[in-house]
Amino acid sequence: SDLDYLIVDLPPGTGDIPLTLAQTIPITGILVVTTPQDVASNVAVKAISMFEKLNVPIIGVVENMSHFICPSCNDRHYIFGEGGAKKISEQFNIPFLGEIPLNSGIMSGSDLGKPIMITNPDSPSAIAFRSSAKNIAAQCSILAAKMQEEMKSADNAEDPPKTN
Numbered sequence: 001s002d003l004d005y006l007i008v009d010l011p012p013g014t015g016d017i018p019l020t021l022a023q024t025i026p027i028t029g030i031l032v033v034t035t036p037q038d039v040a041s042n043v044a045v046k047a048i049s050m051f052e053k054l055n056v057p058i059i060g061v062v063e064n065m066s067h068f069i070c071p072s073c074n075d076r077h078y079i080f081g082e083g084g085a086k087k088i089s090e091q092f093n094i095p096f097l098g099e100i101p102l103n104s105g106i107m108s109g110s111d112l113g114k115p116i117m118i119t120n121p122d123s124p125s126a127i128a129f130r131s132s133a134k135n136i137a138a139q140c141s142i143l144a145a146k147m148q149e150e151m152k153s154a155d156n157a158e159d160p161p162k163t164n
Contacts, residue, residue, distance in 0.1 A: 012047065013043045014047055022054045028144070029139075031060060033063075035066075035080055057143055060097040061088050063085030063099040063100065065101075065102045066078075066100060100132065
């Protein structure tokens with residue numbers, strides 16, 4: 001049956017796997033996930049540039065491991081730097097869809113096969129995942145509506161004018 005979404009987790013960058021996938025199947029859009037470090041941002045920028053050249057729409061960008069929230073004082077600590085994904089979002093004029101804080105509960109839950117939304121649904125990370133997921137789904141809906149409108153316009157352009 002038809003899928004609403006098919007999400008494929010690709011390795012970072014512009015290697016053979018993302019390039020081959022983009023050239024062999026129709027991709028509705030890509031979501032760029034990066035971390036705050038400059039080196040990761042540079043890889044994300046190269047990927048965005050490649051997909052733009054291939055005319056693949058960019059859904060948006062999410063920053064993973066954005067910061068660490070101290071459990072004792074609730075202060076944010078930017079261990080890997082700050083704002084890499086937001087800078088990319090501004091540079092390419094693409095939506096910034098969220099930031100996921102660093103949390104050891106994500107790792108321990110993953111090891112158990114249980115996402116943090118189940119093991120600790122009220123944690124900042126679970127809240128951030130839900131918020132990002134809503135933003136991503138909204139952008140997918142916007143992109144789908146634009147694509148339907150473009151297809152409709154293309155169909156109308158192909159139809160010959162009717163004569164009486």
